[in-house]
Amino acid sequence: MESPLLHLALVGTPNSGKxxxxxxxxxxRQKVANYPGVTVERKEGAFVTPQGRQVxxxxxxxxxxxxxxxxxxxxxxxxxxxxxxxxxxxxLVLCVAxxxxxxxxxxxxLELKSTGRPLALVxxxxxxxxxxxxxxxxxxxxxxxxxxxxxxxxxxxxxTDDLLRLTDQLAAGADAAGGERxxxxxxxxxPELRATQREADRIINATVSLPERPDTWTARIDSIALHPxxxxxxxxxxxxxxxxxxxxxxxxxxxxxxxAFDALGQLVHDxxxxxxxQSFLQNGVISGVGSVIVFLPQIIIIFLFILLLEDFxxxxxxxxxxxxxxxxxxLHGRAFIPLLSSFACAIxxxxxxxxxxxxxxxLTTILIAPLMTCSARIPVYTLIISAFIPPTKVLGxxxxxxxVMFGLYAAGIVSALLVSFLVKFFLMRDYQPAPFMLELxxxxxxxxxxxxxxxxxxAKMFLQRAGTTIFAMMVLIWFLASFPQPPAGATEPAxxxxxxxxxxxxxxxxxxxxxxxxxIAVALVPGMAAREVAVAAxxxxxxxxxxxxxxEQIGQVLADKWSLATALALLAWYIFAPQCASTLAxxxxxxxxxxxxxxxxxxxxxxxxxxxxxxxxxxxxxxAG
Amino acid sequence: xxxICDTRPPLPLGLARxxxxxxxxxxxxxxxxxxxxxxxxxxxxxxxxxxxxxxVEILHEGIVGRDPIAVRVDNITxxxxxxxxxxxxxx
Numbered sequence: 001m002e003s004p005l006l007h008l009a010l011v012g013t014p015n016s017g018k019x020x021x022x023x024x025x026x027x028x029r030q031k032v033a034n035y036p037g038v039t040v041e042r043k044e045g046a047f048v049t050p051q052g053r054q055v056x057x058x059x060x061x062x063x064x065x066x067x068x069x070x071x072x073x074x075x076x077x078x079x080x081x082x083x084x085x086x087x088x089x090x091x092l093v094l095c096v097a098x099x100x101x102x103x104x105x106x107x108x109x110l111e112l113k114s115t116g117r118p119l120a121l122v123x124x125x126x127x128x129x130x131x132x133x134x135x136x137x138x139x140x141x142x143x144x145x146x147x148x149x150x151x152x153x154x155x156x157x158x159x160t161d162d163l164l165r166l167t168d169q170l171a172a173g174a175d176a177a178g179g180e181r182x183x184x185x186x187x188x189x190x191p192e193l194r195a196t197q198r199e200a201d202r203i204i205n206a207t208v209s210l211p212e213r214p215d216t217w218t219a220r221i222d223s224i225a226l227h228p229x230x231x232x233x234x235x236x237x238x239x240x241x242x243x244x245x246x247x248x249x250x251x252x253x254x255x256x257x258x259x260a261f262d263a264l265g266q267l268v269h270d271x272x273x274x275x276x277x278q279s280f281l282q283n284g285v286i287s288g289v290g291s292v293i294v295f296l297p298q299i300i301i302i303f304l305f306i307l308l309l310e311d312f313x314x315x316x317x318x319x320x321x322x323x324x325x326x327x328x329x330x331l332h333g334r335a336f337i338p339l340l341s342s343f344a345c346a347i348x349x350x351x352x353x354x355x356x357x358x359x360x361x362x363l364t365t366i367l368i369a370p371l372m373t374c375s376a377r378i379p380v381y382t383l384i385i386s387a388f389i390p391p392t393k394v395l396g397x398x399x400x401x402x403x404v405m406f407g408l409y410a411a412g413i414v415s416a417l418l419v420s421f422l423v424k425f426f427l428m429r430d431y432q433p434a435p436f437m438l439e440l441x442x443x444x445x446x447x448x449x450x451x452x453x454x455x456x457x458x459a460k461m462f463l464q465r466a467g468t469t470i471f472a473m474m475v476l477i478w479f480l481a482s483f484p485q486p487p488a489g490a491t492e493p494a495x496x497x498x499x500x501x502x503x504x505x506x507x508x509x510x511x512x513x514x515x516x517x518x519x520i521a522v523a524l525v526p527g528m529a530a531r532e533v534a535v536a537a538x539x540x541x542x543x544x545x546x547x548x549x550x551x552e553q554i555g556q557v558l559a560d561k562w563s564l565a566t567a568l569a570l571l572a573w574y575i576f577a578p579q580c581a582s583t584l585a586x587x588x589x590x591x592x593x594x595x596x597x598x599x600x601x602x603x604x605x606x607x608x609x610x611x612x613x614x615x616x617x618x619x620x621x622x623x624a625g
Numbered sequence: 626x627x628x629i630c631d632t633r634p635p636l637p638l639g640l641a642r643x644x645x646x647x648x649x650x651x652x653x654x655x656x657x658x659x660x661x662x663x664x665x666x667x668x669x670x671x672x673x674x675x676x677x678x679x680x681v682e683i684l685h686e687g688i689v690g691r692d693p694i695a696v697r698v699d700n701i702t703x704x705x706x707x708x709x710x711x712x713x714x715x716x
Contacts, residue, residue, distance in 0.1 A: 064672040069665070101701050103674055190664055193671045201676075210700060218702075219684075226695060228688035320704045324689035333693070333704075358660075435659055435709045436693055437669055440702040 006055045006171050007088050011076060011112065012096035013104050014062035015313075015441035017124040020450040021096055021154040022059040025163075028453055042075075051168045058090070064104055066111055067187055072354050080115050081183060092170055093117045094163075099129035099136065099151070100442065102208060106200035109145060111188065116181035118170065119147045122163060126151040128444070133211035141207040155447045218313075218442040225314070231321050238314075242305045243409055244402050246378065250297035257297070261290030276482070284478030288536045289471055295382075295532060299375045299462050300455055302344050307454045311446040315340070316438055323436050329417040330424030332356055333436045335365040339416070342372035343409075344458075346583045349374075350590055358434030364420050366590055367600055370583050371416040371576065373409045376531035380574050381408055383535050387555035388567040411575050415607065477537050481522075500541065514609060515569040515616035517562070531580050565619035572615035576608035638681060638696070639711035646682040647715040649675060657711040666712055673705075674698040675713050 012018040022030075026045025043059040060079055061072035068074035075084065082089035095112055097105035102123075109121055123129070123136060142149040150166050153159030188196065225231050265286040272278040309315055315337050323333025331339075334356050342349030349369045356362040373381075385401050392400045480500040487497070503525060504518030511521050523537035539554045542561075558567070588597040635650050639657075652670055654663040661669070675681075675698055684702065685695040693706045 065668075067668065103699065103701070104672065107672075188668075190667050190671070193668055194676060197671055197674075197676050222685065222695070222702075226685040228686065232688065316704070320685075320687065320693060320695060323693050323704075323706070324687050328689070435661055435666070435669070436704065436706050437673060437709060438704045439673065440695055440704055442702075 006049075006053055006167070007091045008055055008057045008167070009079060009090035009093050010057065010059045010096055011080065011093055011108070012062060013064050013098075013108060013439075015316075015439060016062065016096045016098045016105060017154055018059060018062060018096045020311075020447050021122065021124055021152060021160070022057065023450040023453045024154040024160055026057055028456060030453075030457060049164050049168045049171070051172075053168065053171050055167065063108070065108060065188070065193075066115075066185065070354060080112065080117060081185065090117060092167070093119050094122050095119060096122045096124050098441075099123040099126045100132060100134060102204055103197075103200060104439075106145070106204060107197050109147070110196045110200055111185070113145075113147070114183070114185040116183040116185075120166060120170070121145060121147055121149045123149060123151045124154055125444075127153045127156065127159075135209045137207040141203070144203045144207055155449065221443055222317070222440075225317055226320065231317070232325075235318055235321055238309070240406065242302070243406050244399075245305065246298050246301050246405075248399065248402060250301055253297040254294050257294045258290070261286055261294070265290070279482065280475075280478060283540055284474055284482075285471070288474030288478065288540050289467075293463070295375070295379045296459060296462065298378050298382075299344070300459055302375055303455050303458045304451070306341060306344060307451045308446050311444065311451055313441045313443045316440050319436075319438060320440065326417075329421045330364060331368075331417075331420050332358065332361040332365070332434055334438065335361065338365055339369060339372055342369040342374060345374050345376065346370045346372065346580070347586050350583070350586050353590070356434070361434050363591065363596065364423050366587055367423060367596070367603075368416040368420050370580070370587075370600065370604060371412050371419065373412045373575070374531070374580075376580065377574050377577070379532040379535040381405060381571065383538075383555055384558070384567050384571055387559040388562075388564055408571060408575060415575065419603070419607075473533050474536055474540065477522075477533075477540050481541055513616075514573065514612035515563070515566040515620075516573075516612075517566070519561075520566075520570060531574070531577060564624040565616050568619050568624070569612040569616035573608045573612040576604050576611055633716050635714050635716040637711040638683075638694075638713040638715050639707040639709070641683055641715065643683050643686045643691070643694075645715075646680070649677055649679045649681060650714045650716050651677055652712055653714055654712040657708060659709050659712070661709075666709060670709070670712060673703050674701055675703075681713070681715055 010018050010022055022043065022045060025047050027047075029047065030043060030045040045057050045059070047055050047057065049055060058079070060076040063073040063076045065073075066077040066080070068077040078084040079087055080090070080093055093112060093115075095105065095109045097109075105121075109119070112119055121141070123138070126136075129136070136151075138149050138151065148166055148170075150162040152163050225234055265282045268281045268286060269278060272281065309318075318340070319333045319336045322336045326333060326335060335353070338349045338352035338356070340349075341352050346369045349372065350366050353362045353365045353369070356365060385404050389401050389404050394400050394403055477500070480503065481498050483499060484497060500522045501518065504522035507521035507525075508516075508518045511524075516524075519538065519541050522541055523534045525537075535554075538558070542554060542557050584597050584601060587600050588594060591597070633647070636647075637653075637656075638645075638647075638649075641647070652667050652675065654667040654670075657666065659666050679699050680697075682697040683694050684697055687693050691707070693704050694710060695702055695704050696710070
């Protein structure tokens with residue numbers, strides 16, 4: 001029997017464990033996209049109930065109420081009310097609560113009831129609540145609220161069985177969810193809001209018994225992690241470990257990947273006759289795409305750190321610690337999380353600025369997010385650092401290469417703070433700081449499965465990009481670097497006769513004051529598609545110029561062909577490097593204007609040029625030319 | 626709760642120091658320098674659990690100007706700036 005697809009939606013306050021429940025139910029069967037017209041992330045997954053019913057589940061953005069004071073919260077409201085464009089009204093709304101902390105969710109649930117949608121309450125993290133001595137009269141709570149209530153432990157196998165069973169019951173037509181009623185929702189006034197909170201507290205008092213002792217672990221960790229001075233040191237230490245990790249731990253895996261691609265290229269080289277096809281596959285496809293995929297371990301490590309800290313509950317603490325410090329530079333404490341995400345990639349970072357509800361705070365954060373060192377810069381940094389900076393130990397224990405890497409990250413952060421300060425000072429003088437109000441959730445053991453799914457989704461996105469955009473760019477670069485072919489009897493390397501050389505030489509006068517040769521100029525052009533492509537492009541350019549050995553030893557080739565001053569200037573350029581077409585596209589979409597996109601491009605280009613110029617000339621003056 | 630009220634004058638939470646414990650008397654969004662409109666500030670405070678009768682304790686303070694503050698509100702912890710906490714009258 002073919003039953004219709006059942007549409008479910010997850011609603012809950014931030015930190016209710018909504019996402020880990022979503023991951024537990026749908027596993028890796030997830031689709032991440034955007035809602036039409038806005039850039040709020042739309043997460044949809046699928047699962048099958050024990051009775052074989054197909055279910056589509058949407059994870060709605062976290063919210064405390066249906067008032068909709070940010071684009072995210074508006075989506076949640078519109079979705080539940082059936083006003084969202086192109087969306088199906090959900091058959092059942094699952095309101096997810098952190099069982100240790102029911103007050104705010106019960107209030108939200110009372111508000112949700114007025115929408116008339118069939119509704120159920122999911123008491124998530126029920127195991128943690130039990131361990132803390134919280135007891136819930138589930139039947140009584142269900143009766144008092146007038147909706148079905150189930151408990152769940154998203155992180156344990158079988159922890160969602162009750163929820164699945166309930167879904168089947170409701171789908172079978174049981175009217176347990178109170179059925180569908182008319183929508184009588186309207187924004188609550190302050191007295192109504194207060195009254196619903198009172199009502200929620202009354203219900204909780206009648207059905208839930210809370211232990212007298214709060215979570216002692218959270219209190220103990222916070223007494224160190226939120227210490228005004230000690231807390232900042234811990235934050236700094238975490239960031240430092242993160243960057244050392246990205247640089248040092250990923251190395252063995254990266255060498256393995258790189259060796260595998262070299263072997264593959266060699267295999268193609270041996271199997272195919274000398275000629276264009278051989279060159280295309282080996283130099284264009286394998287060495288080009290390979291040089292980007294090599295960075296997968298680093299991207300996995302940085303996302304692992306970010307997701308672990310988020311899941312542990314530390315991210316909100318970091319925002320707390322940084323609020324006034326960032327406030328000095330005109331930034332909101334909430335900007336910390338988007339900016340930290342920007343270390344992975346500016347695109348999710350810029351999209352994460354949606355949590356900042358003040359438009360000006362949001363705009364400033366968007367403008368500086370691309371200055372955070374995104375993972376796409378890592379390939380460039382890694383290549384140049386390993387070619388030019390010796391791996392000596394400083395003070396006997398710190399790796400100099402890691403230190404330079406840290407310095408580059410620090411330079412990005414400092415310049416971001418400076419830019420933000422200048423924006424606030426010159427463009428927004430009448431600025432009134434927006435409030436900082438944030439729940440600090442209890443610490444929780446990170447849920448490894450949930451994190452694994454998160455890392456997997458991101459790695460997949462990266463590989464898809466490597467397989468599409470980057471692949472296409474590599475083919476284009478190979479073509480530019482290979483045609484026209486050198487005339488018969490040519491003495492110079494083939495690439496010197498190509499289109500790439502012509503483009504590079506045309507740009508060279510513009511870039512020679514900052515110490516860049518035409519090969520770098522060629523590499524910067526496709527770097528517009530994605531920053532890391534520049535590395536692959538350098539690989540392709542030098543591979544075609546110097547043959548197979550050069551492709552395998554790209555770092556060695558650069559060390560031979562570039563001066564230290566040029567290498568340092570390129571590093572300085574890349575701190576600002578405005579060329580990332582997708583970031584610019586996201587800025588346009590998020591700000592809704594070409595103007596801010598253009599502002600971002602030109603200010604970053606100017607900074608990149610100035611920084612590279614200064615670095616090059618200082619380095620030359622110090623004898624590194 | 627009432628004996629505390631008798632012995633201590635009401636005070637905006639924004640002026641209290643780390644370690645302070647008390648009970649929320651009422652919300653007074655009108656008197657703050659917050660950039661939010663009064664109704665919006667009051668709504669947000671209620672949504673985070675700042676309602677009359679809730680027990681509050683200041684657990685932590687930031688490094689710059691002892692701001693923001695981490696406040697225990699009944700059984701959750703909320704970070705707010707002192708500027709907004711001025712709307713919460715405690716005793």
